[in-house]
Amino acid sequence: MSILFSGRVSSGASAHKISPARRFVMFWVNHVRxxxxxxxxxxxxxxxxxxxxxxxxxxxxxxxxxxxxxxxxQQVSDSxxxxxxxxxxxxxxxxxxxxxxxxxxxxxxxxxARVTHISKQQALEEFGQxxxxxxxxxxxxxxxxxxxxxVLPKNTAAESARQLLERLSKERIVEFGKLDIDWxxxxxxxxxxxxxxVLVIALLLLGAVLLIIGNTIRLSIMSKKDEIEVMKLVxxxxxxxxxxxxxxxxxxxxxxxxxxxxxxxxxxxxLQGAIVSVTSLYGSEFRLMALSVPEFFSLMLLAVxxxxxxxxxxxxxxxxxxxxxxx
Amino acid sequence: xxxxxxxSKSYPGGFVALDRVSFKLEKGEMAFLTGHSGAGxxxxxxxxxxxxRPSVGRVLINDVDLSxxxxxxxxxxxxxxxxxxxxxxxxxxxxxxxxxxxxxxxxGFSGKDMVKRVHAALDKVGLLDKVRCLPHTLxxxxxxxxxxxxxxxxxxxxxxxxxxxxxxxxxxxxDIMRVFEAFNQVGVSVLVATHDLGLVARMKYRTLTxxxxxxxxxxxxxxxxxxx
Numbered sequence: 001m002s003i004l005f006s007g008r009v010s011s012g013a014s015a016h017k018i019s020p021a022r023r024f025v026m027f028w029v030n031h032v033r034x035x036x037x038x039x040x041x042x043x044x045x046x047x048x049x050x051x052x053x054x055x056x057x058x059x060x061x062x063x064x065x066x067x068x069x070x071x072x073x074q075q076v077s078d079s080x081x082x083x084x085x086x087x088x089x090x091x092x093x094x095x096x097x098x099x100x101x102x103x104x105x106x107x108x109x110x111x112x113a114r115v116t117h118i119s120k121q122q123a124l125e126e127f128g129q130x131x132x133x134x135x136x137x138x139x140x141x142x143x144x145x146x147x148x149x150x151v152l153p154k155n156t157a158a159e160s161a162r163q164l165l166e167r168l169s170k171e172r173i174v175e176f177g178k179l180d181i182d183w184x185x186x187x188x189x190x191x192x193x194x195x196x197x198v199l200v201i202a203l204l205l206l207g208a209v210l211l212i213i214g215n216t217i218r219l220s221i222m223s224k225k226d227e228i229e230v231m232k233l234v235x236x237x238x239x240x241x242x243x244x245x246x247x248x249x250x251x252x253x254x255x256x257x258x259x260x261x262x263x264x265x266x267x268x269x270x271l272q273g274a275i276v277s278v279t280s281l282y283g284s285e286f287r288l289m290a291l292s293v294p295e296f297f298s299l300m301l302l303a304v305x306x307x308x309x310x311x312x313x314x315x316x317x318x319x320x321x322x323x324x325x326x327x
Numbered sequence: 328x329x330x331x332x333x334x335s336k337s338y339p340g341g342f343v344a345l346d347r348v349s350f351k352l353e354k355g356e357m358a359f360l361t362g363h364s365g366a367g368x369x370x371x372x373x374x375x376x377x378x379x380r381p382s383v384g385r386v387l388i389n390d391v392d393l394s395x396x397x398x399x400x401x402x403x404x405x406x407x408x409x410x411x412x413x414x415x416x417x418x419x420x421x422x423x424x425x426x427x428x429x430x431x432x433x434x435g436f437s438g439k440d441m442v443k444r445v446h447a448a449l450d451k452v453g454l455l456d457k458v459r460c461l462p463h464t465l466x467x468x469x470x471x472x473x474x475x476x477x478x479x480x481x482x483x484x485x486x487x488x489x490x491x492x493x494x495x496x497x498x499x500x501x502d503i504m505r506v507f508e509a510f511n512q513v514g515v516s517v518l519v520a521t522h523d524l525g526l527v528a529r530m531k532y533r534t535l536t537x538x539x540x541x542x543x544x545x546x547x548x549x550x551x552x553x554x555x
Contacts, residue, residue, distance in 0.1 A: 003400055004389045004407045005484055026437070230416050233376065234430045234477065235406035237399070324378055 038247035049252075052216045056256025059209045060303055061263040063202035064291065068264065070195050072289055086165050087178045090147040094173040099147055102173060106151060111164055116150040123148060146175065157188075206306060213252055213310030217245050221318045229324040242315045246308060253307025257300040264291060328354040328485060328516040329375065334384035336370050336540075344370040346540040347384070352518060354484070357511040359527045360520040362537035368520040371537070372489050375518075376410055377401045388485065406434060409478030413490035415470045417462040417477075423449070424458045427476045434481060448480040449473075452506055468499040475506055479515075486510060488519045492526065500526055 042049040090099055099117065106115045118126075123145040128134040153164050161179055169177040221228070231241055268290050275288050291299070329352040336345040345367045352358055362368050373379040374386050377393060386393045388408070396404055417426050427445045428436075436444070449455045452472040462470055471491060478486060488507065492500035500523060508530075511517045521527060527534055536544035 002407055003396065003403045004391050030437070226416075227418055230418060231429065231433070232402070233378075233405060233410060233412075233416070234433065235402045235404075236433045237402045240433055 034243055035247045035250070038244045039251055041244065042248060042251055048216075052212065052252055053255040053259060055212055056209055056252060056303070056307075057259025057263060059205050059212065060256055060260035060299065061267075063198070063205050064260055064264050064299055065267065066198040066201060067295075068268075068289070068291065070191070070198050073191060073194060075289060085179075086151040086153065086161065086168060088149040088151060088168055088171070089175045089178070090149065091173050091175045092146055094147070098173050099149070102171060103149060106149065106168075111154055111160075112151055113154045114150075114152040116152075118148045118150065120145050120147055206302070209256070209303075209306045210310045210313070213249055213307050214314040216252065217249055217311040217314040218318055220248065221245060221314065221322070225322055228319065228322050232322070233324045238319050241319050245315045245319075246311050249307040249309075249311025250304055251307070252311075253304035254300070256307070257303030260303070261291065261296060261299060328352050328356070328389060329518065330385075330387040330390075331371075331374075332385040332387065334374065334381045334386060336367075336374065336379065337382050343540050345374075345381075345537075348537075348540075348542050349384075350535055350542060350545055352516055354516055355511070355514045356533065357507065357517040358519070358533040358535060359530070360518060360535045360537065361522060361524060361527055363522065366537040367540045368522075368537055369489060370540075372410075372487050372518075372520055375485075375487060376408055377404055402433075406430065406481060407483050407485065409481075409483035409486045411471075411474050411478045411486070411488040411491050413493045415474035417470060417473055419462050421461075422458070423454065423460050423462065423465070423473050426462065426473055427480050429477060430481045444480055445476075448476040451479070451509065452476045467494050468502065471495065471499075471503060472506065475503070479510060482515075484515060486515050486517045488517070488521075490521055491519065492521060492523055497526070504530060 090102075103115050103117050106112055120143045124137065124143050127145065128137045151164070151168065153161050155161070161184070165177045165179045168174060228241055268288060272288055331348050331350050334345055334348045335343065337343045348367075348371065360368050360371065370379065374381055374393075375388070377396065380394065388404070393404070418429070424445055427448055428441055431441045431444060446455060446458070449458060452475050454469060454472055454476065457465060457469065457473075462473060465473065471494075475488075475491070478488075486507070491507075492503050495503065504519075504526065507517050507519060531547065533546060534544065535542060
């Protein structure tokens with residue numbers, strides 16, 4: 001494109017008749033070439049690059065770790081769905097047919113996943129085994145324990161479990177129902193608090209990543225001020241000058257993201273042993289969950305986007321500000 | 328090709344660098360621009376390369392008024408004007424080839440076409456054997472010639488040079504001027520700013536002389552002694 005000389009054949013690409021397909025290929029070839037060139041630039045200043053990538057990696061590790069923490073806590077709290085089990089204590093004078101017909105009605109209920117009947121006799125045996133009063137119980141003339149129906153709601157959320165409890169308590173042969181709701185609501189509140197705290201901390205850290213990349217790119221623009229002036233003097237557009245810096249930002253994102261992933265994996269590996277020994281003491285089946293493949297790709301995508309936008313913010317401000325001052 | 332129409336340039340603080348300067352450089356013409364330091368030579372060149380804008384008056388290249396050029400079109404104007412700098416402004420950590428190829432890369436050349444043009448430009452300034460050297464391994468005169476090769480590699484119709492012989496001894500200066508003459512002979516318009524009056528007088532080209540921002544002489548510089 002020549003503004004001053006309309007007849008002048010100057011632009012390399014437009015000077016020749018190139019087929020659109022070939023131009024498309026050349027477009028990508030050029031971009032790959034510039035991306036590799038930017039990678040080479042990072043390689044040429046290893047200490048500065050490593051520092052920046054290190055800071056990025058650590059900054060991204062924290063949100064990723066917090067995410068894993070929430071994910072694992074949620075897994076633990078999910079394993080406590082049994083806590084939403086409703087115990088219905090049956091009136092002592094109810095007959096066995098009344099109880100089994102109530103059990104059938106409840107099993108047909110849409111809101112209920114499972115109904116288990118624990119008879120007086122079973123309850124007494126279990127109590128005898130667990131409490132260690134086995135021998136003493138033999139002296140009882142009759143069984144003081146009631147029949148119990150254990151009801152597992154389909155929806156284990158605290159509020160709906162409470163509603164179900166209210167409904168079931170009105171059954172004629174039910175003495176009263178019991179649900180440890182307070183404990184559930186507290187756990188829910190803690191998990192949601194944790195999740196919001198993680199969100200805030202993650203946002204702050206991602207903001208920090210943006211600023212770090214922006215500043216690194218700014219420094220590298222400043223160190224190439226002379227070069228940029230020369231390029232402008234021989235007719236480079238801002239877009240042309242910007243491109244390598246944008247690619248640097250992307251590379252910082254890629255390496256920072258990879259580093260964060262490696263740190264998280266190393267940390268999980270380190271903690272695995274300790275967690276297994278704790279959970280085995282409690283006889284729990286808890287397994288520490290690592291980053292899944294989609295989570296890994298989201299982390300990388302986030303890192304790359306942060307790198308690109310951080311460098312874009314910096315590049316847009318600083319490259320147009322550099323103007324050649326004289327021939 | 329190049330026209331100044333009553334151009335004045337004053338800087339904040341009231342300093343007048345150029346005062347109602349008018350001249351016309353025809354297509355394929357070669358001229359010198361002389362004057363003491365601070366006479367306005369650099370300002371004049373800055374107006375042509377759009378580093379500065381005139382306060383009053385019009386600068387035209389090929390009948391296009393430069394004041395009509397928007398900021399985002401400035402790079403395209405600079406591609407049509409080859410500029411040679413006194414301190415040559417090479418990229419010191421890139422090879423001679425990379426330096427000369429820079430304007431072509433910017434314009435989207437690649438491959439054999441680019442290599443051919445770079446070699447042709449370096450051949451014209453006699454540095455074909457230094458293609459792979461880094462600029463700091465070259466002498467001052469050679470560095471200046473790399474700068475010239477970079478300015479002409481995309482065959483601009485107009486060539487500006489700011490003190491191209493500033494740091495060179497007389498023999499090297501003469502060589503550099505011969506290079507400009509050679510380009511002029513193939514139809515390129517050339518404007519060389521220099522304070523080397525001896526050289527200017529020997530070369531017998533049209534000479535524009537500036538003094539305190541005013542054009543005081545336009546024509547052949549006949550005398551060997553300082554007219555200022």
